[in-house]
Structure formats: structure tokens, C-alpha cells
Amino acid sequence: MYKSIVIGTGPSGLTAAIYLARANFKPLVIEGPEPGGQLTTTTEVENFPGFPDGIMGPELMDNMRKQAERFGAEFRTGWVNSVDFSKRPFKLSVEGIGELEAESVIISTGASAKLLGVLNEKENIGRGVSTCATCDGFFFRGKKIIVVGGGDSAMEEANFLTRFASEVKLVHRRNELRASKIMQDRARENGKITWALNNTPLEVVAGDKGVTGLKVRNNETGAEEVLETDGIFVAIGHTPNTGFLNGQIHTDEQGYILVEPGTTKTNVPGVFACGDVQDKKYRQAITAAGSGCAAALDCEKFLDGEIIHDWSQSLNK
Structure with a gap:
């Protein structure tokens, strides 16, 4: 007792x-x-x-x-x-x-x-893969970042990360976002945010010093490519x-x-x-x-x- x-x-x-x-x-x-x-x-x-x-x-x-x-x-x-x-x-x-x-x-x-469940994701948490922009954004000052997600939290994190990063690319597996209109508008009005919609993440690409890219598949064409990045922020809840x-x-x-x-x-x-x-x-x-x-x-x-x-x-x- x-x-x-x-x-x-x-x-x-x-x-x-x-x-x-x-x-x-x-x-x-x-x-x-x-x-x-x-x-x-x-x-x-x-x-x-x-x-x-x-x-x-x-x-x-x-x-x-x-x-x-x-x-x-x-x-x-x-x-x-x-x-x-x-x-x-x-x-x-x-x-x-x-x-x-x-x-x-x-x-x-x-x-x-929630994680994406793709290759090399868990192994690189803390080596370029993060789930918390306010915790880790500072470490990516002046670097390229990918944010994965299509909801309000993804829009919020993408906007926040532009304070540090030189570029934030938002990757989402659908053409349409789940985020509220006001959150989408804020993200689209931010000149530092670029978009890679209708792309499904396949694999975290990393070297000895950490993350170097995210491999994705274009859902319309089926083509695969590696998006170069210094960090991947997973924002799917x-x-x-x-x-x-x-x-x-x-x-x-x-x-x-x-x-x-x-x-x-x-x-x-x-x-x-x-x-x-x-x-x-x-x-x-x-x-x-x-x-x-x-x-x-x-x-x-x-x-x-x-x-x-x-x-x-x-x-x-």
C-alpha cells in the first residue's frame, strides 16, 4: 500500500x-x-x-x-x-x-x-528529425527545413520556423490542406515558405552528421526524388x-x-x-x-x- x-x-x-x-x-x-x-x-x-x-x-x-x-x-x-x-x-x-x-x-x-513511419525516421530523432519546433528550431538558424503535415499545427510550426530557417518547405501527401483557412492564409503569405503538396514521404536520408534530405513520391506522376534539407519537423499531431x-x-x-x-x-x-x-x-x-x-x-x-x-x-x- x-x-x-x-x-x-x-x-x-x-x-x-x-x-x-x-x-x-x-x-x-x-x-x-x-x-x-x-x-x-x-x-x-x-x-x-x-x-x-x-x-x-x-x-x-x-x-x-x-x-x-x-x-x-x-x-x-x-x-x-x-x-x-x-x-x-x-x-x-x-x-x-x-x-x-x-x-x-x-x-x-x-x-x-505521431511519426511518419518511414525508413530511418526513428533512428534520426535528435539528429535532424524533430517533433517540436519551439524546442529545436533555434538549432536550424540559417538552414533549410522541411515541415511534414497539413493541419493547423503544421502551419503554425512552419511559420514559427521561418524565424530561424533560410527556407521552410511544407510537405503534405494531399493536394488539399486540413488546416483552417486563416492558418493556411498565414502560411501562404509567408515568403519563406515553399510548398511540396501531393507528395508522400518515403524515407529520411541521412549521413554521418545527420539528416540531409527527405525522399518523397509524387502521387500524381509516381516519380521519386530527394528533397534536400538540414532538418525535418514532423507535425502530424x-x-x-x-x-x-x-x-x-x-x-x-x-x-x-x-x-x-x-x-x-x-x-x-x-x-x-x-x-x-x-x-x-x-x-x-x-x-x-x-x-x-x-x-x-x-x-x-x-x-x-x-x-x-x-x-x-x-x-x-
Whole structure:
């Protein structure tokens, strides 16, 4: 029996663990097959406060873990297959561990960026392939960039990247874009953005120093060519990691956990959510860490009997 279990070890989960451990709640932190979350696939992080010269993503996450362990957080590796939030203590079925019980749970399982599924894509994440323009755009100052996608997020990222890149080419497998008209208009009015519509990505081309091009097939002619580029930004959306909840926690139509505005409380008293699993707007390490702090503080108050869950009661009606 644990007072609190934290699911996930990204910036939000580790920050929550630090706060809970310092409050002497001795949390158990369950880390999945990718400890540290998306930052472990990032090379240098330059926008996390406190590191004027930047810090490598894996090193940042390792430091946060060590900080949580220093205060007494326990870490175990496993995959949460299912949960039972119908009554307390909550039950978690964890592959590799078994069944666990807890008085409270913090969900910080994040959201996984959707990838193209083409050759050499995963191998080159952090070597020219990215899923976050605000995280990595600075590294491509004065270089040529490809953005793949046809929705609002692709238009937004393409426009953002023109602040750094000499040229941004937008690749989409259809002739028509899914983005809203206003977002399309902004992109088309940007002189730095060029277009390669009706082209299906086939392969990331890379050398010893990273990405050099994107191989595509023209859907009309069938011709294949390599578009030269220094970086490829995949902007086709994210999938929140909430499948294991089996509908016990309220989510929006995309699967992101709904929380009471201004808090991290879900519709189940004693269950909290933080980080990208409930944030589809900012998706930054620092905002995730901040929400992890908030989740721990909310959780502490709950365990101390101070929280009244009016909002959760209204959600459950």
C-alpha cells in the first residue's frame, strides 16, 4: 500500500515525485519502457531555466530522477496495463510488477508525437528529425527545413520556423490542406515558405552528421526524388497516453485528460493529472514540470483531507 503512486517519469512525473518525497509521502514512481519521457530523445535543451549553457536532455532527466531519489522516492520499472479507480485504495495492474494499491495516483504518462513511419525516421530523432519546433528550431538558424503535415499545427510550426530557417518547405501527401483557412492564409503569405503538396514521404536520408534530405513520391506522376534539407519537423499531431485508463478518467475527444481549471484534479477524487497527458497546448518541459509541482501539492492536500471535490462531483453526474 502506497500513499501515492506517480505513473510516468517525464518532467511532470519527476517534479511531482520530488515534491511528494520532500513532503515525506514516500511516493512510488512507475517508469515505463522510455524512462525520462520525450526529453531523453532530445540532444541539447537550451530553454530550461537554470542552465545558461544548455543541458543534454537525458542528463536533465537523470538529474531530476536523482533529486527525487535523494528525498526518498522509490522507482520501479513496469507497464501499467489497467487501473481500478472505482474505490480507494486504487488498484493498478503493472506488467513486470503485479498489482499495486495506492491512496492517490498522479498520472503523468505524457503524449506521444505521431511519426511518419518511414525508413530511418526513428533512428534520426535528435539528429535532424524533430517533433517540436519551439524546442529545436533555434538549432536550424540559417538552414533549410522541411515541415511534414497539413493541419493547423503544421502551419503554425512552419511559420514559427521561418524565424530561424533560410527556407521552410511544407510537405503534405494531399493536394488539399486540413488546416483552417486563416492558418493556411498565414502560411501562404509567408515568403519563406515553399510548398511540396501531393507528395508522400518515403524515407529520411541521412549521413554521418545527420539528416540531409527527405525522399518523397509524387502521387500524381509516381516519380521519386530527394528533397534536400538540414532538418525535418514532423507535425502530424500527438496521441495522449491514456489508453490504459479504460474510460475511468474523463478525457476530451482526442483522449487528453480533463482537469478542473486551475488545478490538476480529475473527475475521480484522489487521481490527478499533469504534463502533456492533459496539456495539448504548450507541451514544454518547463510547463510540464510546473504542472507536476501543482499535482503534488493538490495530492498532498487531498491526502491531508483538505480538498473538496465539487468539480469532480459535477463531472460524474
